[in-house]
Every structure is written in structure tokens, then in C-alpha cells.
Amino acid sequence: MTADPDTGPLAFRSHDHSHCADGVLAEADALSERQGVKLTPVRRRALEILLRSHRAMGAYEVLERLAEDGFGKQPPVAYRALDFLVDHGLAHRIRRLNAFAACMCPGTAHRPAFFICHACNAVAEAPADAVGRAMDSAAEAIGFSVERMNVEAVGLCPACREVPHAAD
Amino acid sequence: MTADPDTGPLAFRSHDHSHCADGVLAEADALSERQGVKLTPVRRRALEILLRSHRAMGAYEVLERLAEDGFGKQPPVAYRALDFLVDHGLAHRIRRLNAFAACMCPGTAHRPAFFICHACNAVAEAPADAVGRAMDSAAEAIGFSVERMNVEAVGLCPACREVPHAAD
DNA sequence: GTTGACACGTTACGATATAACATACTAACA
DNA sequence: TGTTAGTATGTTATATCGTAACGTGTCAAC
Structure with a gap:
């Protein structure tokens, strides 16, 4: 974990x-x-x-x-x-x-997801191709054609999870 | 509109x-x-x-x-x-x-994804549990604990795909 | 050397969101 | 029953985010 x-x-x-x-x-x-x-x-x-x-x-x-x-x-x-x-x-x-x-990896085809720490405000861009594929099939199921997507999660980063009192 | x-x-x-x-x-x-x-x-x-x-x-x-x-x-x-x-x-x-x-299905645990048509501005909420699971494992891989997430895609809805000239 | 496309700058404004504070309702309880 | 604590609603004022519309400069194509 x-x-x-x-x-x-x-x-x-x-x-x-x-x-x-x-x-x-x-x-x-x-x-x-x-x-x-x-x-x-x-x-x-x-x-x-x-x-x-x-x-x-x-x-x-x-x-x-x-x-x-x-x-x-x-x-x-x-x-x-x-x-x-x-x-x-x-x-x-x-x-x-x-x-x-x-973008930390321009040029490489990627559909990034962002993880936003609400304690320290750090933002991490992570590859999320599995998320992209899941979206594609959800889209296909309703006949929607996806052009762009944003995937953003809010929570606690590894460092802030260890310092519970620092979280807001 | x-x-x-x-x-x-x-x-x-x-x-x-x-x-x-x-x-x-x-x-x-x-x-x-x-x-x-x-x-x-x-x-x-x-x-x-x-x-x-x-x-x-x-x-x-x-x-x-x-x-x-x-x-x-x-x-x-x-x-x-x-x-x-x-x-x-x-x-x-x-x-x-x-x-x-x-929310069209309050009470049921769900992590919805939204599909936004840029031609007619319709917005569809679709169940996206697979997307949620993909996010969970991406998060786990980096030690991030997700509290909330937004997943939003922009593109064309089924109706507008058939009327290409109507797209903006 | 004119034209057209684009980039960059401006002014002005529109749209979205929140801080801070005042007033009222309600539930718990001495 | 009166007090108090918590919650909800409303206000004024302001902060923050984003865009429309337009003028000027640059540069390549013809």
C-alpha cells in the first residue's frame, strides 16, 4: 500500500x-x-x-x-x-x-489521471491507461465518442497519510 | 444550447x-x-x-x-x-x-462518470465502477488514498455523431 | 509591396465562488 | 421555562477565474 x-x-x-x-x-x-x-x-x-x-x-x-x-x-x-x-x-x-x-511526459500518448493531496496540495500525474480503457468501454456502451477526458482524484498523498494531524 | x-x-x-x-x-x-x-x-x-x-x-x-x-x-x-x-x-x-x-440514482454506491456532448451540451451520467476500480489500483500503486474523484469526458453523443455538421 | 495568417498586447467585462457577519430556528437540557 | 449550542438561512462585499473584442506588429507567400 x-x-x-x-x-x-x-x-x-x-x-x-x-x-x-x-x-x-x-x-x-x-x-x-x-x-x-x-x-x-x-x-x-x-x-x-x-x-x-x-x-x-x-x-x-x-x-x-x-x-x-x-x-x-x-x-x-x-x-x-x-x-x-x-x-x-x-x-x-x-x-x-x-x-x-x-505535462511530465509530453509526446508520449497518454491519458493521465491526477491525484491531488488536500493536505499538502501536491498534485501527481500518473499514467492511467487502464482508466482510459474503462472509460472507452463505458462510452461505447452508450454510443458516445470520447475526444478528451479529465480524471482527477482528491485524497491524501503517501507522505500526508502518515501524518494524520496535518490533514485538513 | x-x-x-x-x-x-x-x-x-x-x-x-x-x-x-x-x-x-x-x-x-x-x-x-x-x-x-x-x-x-x-x-x-x-x-x-x-x-x-x-x-x-x-x-x-x-x-x-x-x-x-x-x-x-x-x-x-x-x-x-x-x-x-x-x-x-x-x-x-x-x-x-x-x-x-x-444524481439519478442517489443512495446506490456509485462512482459516476460524465459524458459531455460538445455539440448539444447534453450531459450523461453513466455508471463507471470499472473506471473507479482502475483508479483505485492506480492510486494504490502510488500509495495515494482516494477520497473523491471526478471523471469527465468531452466528445459527441450518439445523436450528434450522426449530424457531423451540427458539431461545433 | 500587398495580403493574409497568426501572435501578442490592450481595455473592458462577464462568470464563478467565497469570506465574514447578522439573524433565526431548533433541540437539549438545567 | 429560560438558556445555550448547533445549524441553517440570509445579507453585504469582495475575491477569483475567464473571455470578448479590438489594435498593432511580424512574417511568409504571392
Whole structure:
């Protein structure tokens, strides 16, 4: 039941953020190139902000950082950059939090599920292909064709389960 | 939007709404009784509004109807009633739409998935226990304990698949 | 060198949600 | 019966999230 902190999803284990951010950023560059879309300065910077913060961030929070870097100061600036990232699989939108998080494995076909700890606010993206397949068959049963899906769970992460009083 | 908001489909098949609304309302009464919680007039009315509209409704839309019936006119009135319904399994919150929908089978343990048609805005609640189980094992693999989850898919409902030009 | 597509910026506003506080009802009980 | 504690409802005010609409700059295609 209790996971090894070194084998859980990225968000729930310790590691070198700046290292993984660089890697993903490089993948994002290559991926955009291949797809023939432009990872412009604002977009790239927005992705970098998400990657380095290494958590889910609200659009206005991202906007603030972008503004500090000399980009526009108005909401559409952030929303457009973030929407681009989501549309191209470089970030995910977490509806439950009204927030965005960098995708940790862009380019690989995956239908992620998010696990949100309500005690420490950590968010983990986990592969959930089995969940995706279950959804597909549920959809098929009612004749629905799925284009996108979000799967989000709220609960306690491994660390917070061990410190019950810290939970809210 | 659906042509007639009061008869637009929640599930993707036609049936007698008023009949099913009455039934669910009765179940909700019994369920609240058993749980020792109070389905007060605002709460019951909010549920009734959701049931009769038979679709996902925004909090402000529900608020408007409640106000027409002599209840409070301010947002917290609606949010509190809706939160109560959600907490007690009488309604579901659909994050993707910032909306709420009555649960069509309250009391039965279920973890529903929602299928949202982006052409006609219909929303169907489907049993998705297989999805729930898949989530449980994904969670277990990372040591996460799930308390609540949302599973929402966007795509095309059976009717809209047949009318491609109607899709947005 | 004009056109068209796109990106980026702005202003202005709309939509969603909650904090904080006042008042009333109800149930338990001295 | 009066008091008290808990819960429910209502208010005002404000926070937070998101988008419409429009102007300007850039750049590649023709």
C-alpha cells in the first residue's frame, strides 16, 4: 500500500527539479518543431514557469511571473499561452483546482489521471491507461465518442497519510 | 444550447422526466431521513430544480430559480444548497462545466462518470465502477488514498455523431 | 509591396465562488 | 421555562477565474 518514495510519480518523490525541467523543455522544443507549431517566447516561458514551480498553478499566478519577465500583464496573455500548451499536450488543466500543470511526459500518448493531496496540495500525474480503457468501454456502451477526458482524484498523498494531524 | 432547456436530455435517451424526478425526490427524502440530515426547503427545492431541468445547471442559474420561489437572492444561498446535495450524494458537480446535475440514482454506491456532448451540451451520467476500480489500483500503486474523484469526458453523443455538421 | 495568417498586447467585462457577519430556528437540557 | 449550542438561512462585499473584442506588429507567400 505505502509506496516507495523513490518509485512513485514524480510529484510525490524527491528529485532534481531543474534537471527534469530542462529535459522536458528540450522535448517540448523538439515536439513543437515536429508538429510544425511555434513554441514562442511567452509560451516557452509559461511552460518553464510551470515546470520549475513543479506544481499546479493558477493562470493569474503564471501571468504574474510572465509579467515580471516583461510579457503582457493582462489575463489573456496567460490564458492563451496556457491553452496552447494544453492543446499541444505540453500541459494539463486541472479543473478541480482551476489550475494548470506541466505535462511530465509530453509526446508520449497518454491519458493521465491526477491525484491531488488536500493536505499538502501536491498534485501527481500518473499514467492511467487502464482508466482510459474503462472509460472507452463505458462510452461505447452508450454510443458516445470520447475526444478528451479529465480524471482527477482528491485524497491524501503517501507522505500526508502518515501524518494524520496535518490533514485538513 | 439545447432548444428547450427544460426538456433537454441529461441521459442520451428519452423518458418521462417528471416521473423520474418525483421518484428521485422521494428517494432523496428517505435517504436524508436515514442519514439523519435535513433536506430543508431550499435544499429540496434546489434538487427539484436540477431534477426537473434534467441537465447540468450553473449555480447562478439555480439561484435565479430559487429566488423566484422566494428564497435568498445571493450566491451563497445556491452554493450552500448545492454543496449540501453534492456532499450527500444527491447531486454531482461537473467541474468542466462549472455546473451541477442531480444524481439519478442517489443512495446506490456509485462512482459516476460524465459524458459531455460538445455539440448539444447534453450531459450523461453513466455508471463507471470499472473506471473507479482502475483508479483505485492506480492510486494504490502510488500509495495515494482516494477520497473523491471526478471523471469527465468531452466528445459527441450518439445523436450528434450522426449530424457531423451540427458539431461545433 | 500587398495580403493574409497568426501572435501578442490592450481595455473592458462577464462568470464563478467565497469570506465574514447578522439573524433565526431548533433541540437539549438545567 | 429560560438558556445555550448547533445549524441553517440570509445579507453585504469582495475575491477569483475567464473571455470578448479590438489594435498593432511580424512574417511568409504571392
